[in-house]
Amino acid sequence: MADGIAVLDETASWVLERLEQSDIARSQALNAMLTLAKSRCATDPQVTKFATWEAWVTAMQVGSALFAAATTTEDGVSCRIREETRNLPATGPQTHVNAGTWITSFYLAVICREKERLAELAQVPVSFLRESGAVFDEYIYAWVETLQSFWFSREDTWDKLVTAVDGTSPEATQYADSELMLKILYPPIILFYRYLSRDAGQFGEALTDALKWHKEYWSADEDRSTNSDGLVALGTLAIACLARDAGMPIEVESEYLPKELLEFGWVGEIDT
Numbered sequence: 001m002a003d004g005i006a007v008l009d010e011t012a013s014w015v016l017e018r019l020e021q022s023d024i025a026r027s028q029a030l031n032a033m034l035t036l037a038k039s040r041c042a043t044d045p046q047v048t049k050f051a052t053w054e055a056w057v058t059a060m061q062v063g064s065a066l067f068a069a070a071t072t073t074e075d076g077v078s079c080r081i082r083e084e085t086r087n088l089p090a091t092g093p094q095t096h097v098n099a100g101t102w103i104t105s106f107y108l109a110v111i112c113r114e115k116e117r118l119a120e121l122a123q124v125p126v127s128f129l130r131e132s133g134a135v136f137d138e139y140i141y142a143w144v145e146t147l148q149s150f151w152f153s154r155e156d157t158w159d160k161l162v163t164a165v166d167g168t169s170p171e172a173t174q175y176a177d178s179e180l181m182l183k184i185l186y187p188p189i190i191l192f193y194r195y196l197s198r199d200a201g202q203f204g205e206a207l208t209d210a211l212k213w214h215k216e217y218w219s220a221d222e223d224r225s226t227n228s229d230g231l232v233a234l235g236t237l238a239i240a241c242l243a244r245d246a247g248m249p250i251e252v253e254s255e256y257l258p259k260e261l262l263e264f265g266w267v268g269e270i271d272t
Contacts, residue, residue: 030104038231
């Protein structure tokens with residue numbers, strides 16, 4: 001695993017070095033950084049090492065930077081990524097700047113408690129995300145709108161959330177695999193529903209279920225069990241961070257919820 005992480009770190013550095021000039025590097029950047037961040041959790045499951053926290057911050061910075069560059073009305077944007085200021089050109093709509101990567105970027109910003117970046121992401125129009133050309137079931141756009149409305153404390157948050165929940169039903173989905181939907185994509189949405197309800201008991205039950213389903217999905221076969229995507233329950237962790245910061249008790253402990261990410265133990269350690 002240590003050798004594998006070293007290779008991933010080299011790949012991440014290679015991508016970052018080319019981020020300003022290469023469309024290919026920008027299309028690969030978020031996945032490369034998130035893979036490195038999750039993989040570091042294999043040997044540092046509670047995120048007690050600075051290098052692991054730095055990897056998570058870098059993934060967050062990259063996700064936000066891609067959307068800043070895609071939506072700017074200027075010629076480009078200056079973004080701080082891994083201790084350096086990088087100048088990204090304006091790109092407009094891109095295949096990799098889609099609803100799925102928006103949600104990932106939002107989750108990362110929540111985990112890193114980046115309020116300014118969350119506000120910027122919350123202003124990305126759903127119509128812009130549709131221009132990416134990426135194909136998703138409709139529920140995902142309602143989920144994006146839910147998170148955006150929540151961030152700006154809009155009255156339609158509940159309505160958007162109900163639309164998102166309804167959109168995850170088998171009858172409403174066409175592209176998402178049913179098992180993936182049930183065990184990975186749906187849990188953060190229903191967990192968010194419990195969070196908004198501020199019912200600590202029901203939230204705790206939903207969190208336990210989400211972690212159980214995450215484990216079931218990623219341990220179902222050998223290919224999944226060796227996939228770094230399963231090392232951290234990203235969406236579940238993000239919603240748990242919101243709940244924890246709102247004063248709701250998080251009583252369950254899990255390798256899929258790194259403690260120092262959940263509790264923001266590295267606050268102030270990196271100038272983001």
